[in-house]
Each structure stands twice: as structure tokens, then as C-alpha cells.
Amino acid sequence: MDATTGIPPGVTEETEPFWAAAKEGRLVVERCSSCGAESFPPRGMCRCCRARAMVPVEITSRGHVYSLTVNYQRWLPDLEVPYAIVLVEFPDHPGVRVAGRLRGCPPEEAAIGMAVEIGFEPGPGGFAIPSFVAAVPARGDAAPPGDTPDPHDPKPPRPGGPA
Numbered sequence: 001m002d003a004t005t006g007i008p009p010g011v012t013e014e015t016e017p018f019w020a021a022a023k024e025g026r027l028v029v030e031r032c033s034s035c036g037a038e039s040f041p042p043r044g045m046c047r048c049c050r051a052r053a054m055v056p057v058e059i060t061s062r063g064h065v066y067s068l069t070v071n072y073q074r075w076l077p078d079l080e081v082p083y084a085i086v087l088v089e090f091p092d093h094p095g096v097r098v099a100g101r102l103r104g105c106p107p108e109e110a111a112i113g114m115a116v117e118i119g120f121e122p123g124p125g126g127f128a129i130p131s132f133v134a135a136v137p138a139r140g141d142a143a144p145p146g147d148t149p150d151p152h153d154p155k156p157p158r159p160g161g162p163a
């Protein structure tokens with residue numbers, strides 16, 4: 001699947017560090033030098049205390065799906081559908097949620113709470129855009145409640161599946 005179809009992002013003074021880091025495969029959010037709150041998307045001002053001294057902080061941990069949607073609408077002629085968009089939160093970065101396309105599993109297997117790795121893919125206009133890759137459940141990750149087989153349970157992501 002390809003994510004280059006679409007409209008390139010409008011880069012501002014506040015979002016330029018994000019796109020520069022994305023090009024290097026790094027996901028950065030803003031952290032307030034005054035109160036420590038983290039914000040995304042970057043806006044050059046703290047969402048909690050309105051201070052303007054924001055520093056970039058890199059997120060390196062895997063995240064969990066907070067919410068999701070599956071798009072079946074072919075908004076553009078070249079757009080491949082369906083695909084899942086997930087909103088991801090990170091245990092070590094409270095208050096920050098990042099949206100992106102889910103890769104590594106079929107869209108219908110996207111589920112709230114599933115673990116995802118941070119990934120980037122080529123986007124429109126030569127930008128690297130954040131996306132997420134279904135993670136193989138690691139030891140210590142919360143197992144879904146009830147271990148009995150259920151046809152409605154999300155199947156585990158298939159390692160080495162289509163990206």
C-alpha cells in the first residue's frame with residue numbers, strides 16, 4: 001500500500017521541527033520547559049500553562065491504539081481503500097495522541113488497545129508521514145480479557161505480513 005496520494009502538509013514555523021525529524025524517521029512532540037506538559041501537534045505554545053518555551057522530545061516507545069476508524073471511501077482517484085487510521089497514545093507521554101495509518105495487519109483487525117510500533121512512510125510531496133505498524137504482542141503486554149476462542153476477537157497481527 002502506498003501513502004503518497006494526497007495533499008502535502010502545510011509546514012509552519014511551529015511544525016517544521018516535526019517534519020524535519022520525520023524525515024529522519026523520528027517522531028517528536030513538544031515538551032513545555034516550564035511545566036513539563038507534552039503537546040501534539042506542535043503549536044509553539046504549551047496547552048497547559050501557555051508558556052512558549054517548547055522543546056522537541058522524541059517518542060521511541062511503542063504505543064497503544066486509543067481509537068480508530070476504517071476508511072472505505074475513495075476520496076481521490078488513486079487512493080487505495082480500505083485502510084485504518086489509528087489514534088495512538090504512549091505510556092511515557094501522557095496527554096499526547098498521534099494519528100496515522102495502521103500497517104502490518106488487515107484494516108478489519110485494527111482494535112482499540114492493540115500495541116503498535118512507530119513507523120514512517122513516504123507521503124505526498126516528499127514528506128515522511130507518521131504511521132503505525134501492528135506490533136507482535138510482547139511479554140508483559142496486557143492480554144485481551146478472556147482467553148477463550150471467540151470469532152469476534154481480533155486476531156493477533158501476522159508477523160511478516162503485508163506492510
Ligand SMILES: [Zn+2]
Nearest residue numbers: 032035046049
Ligand atoms: Zn506548560
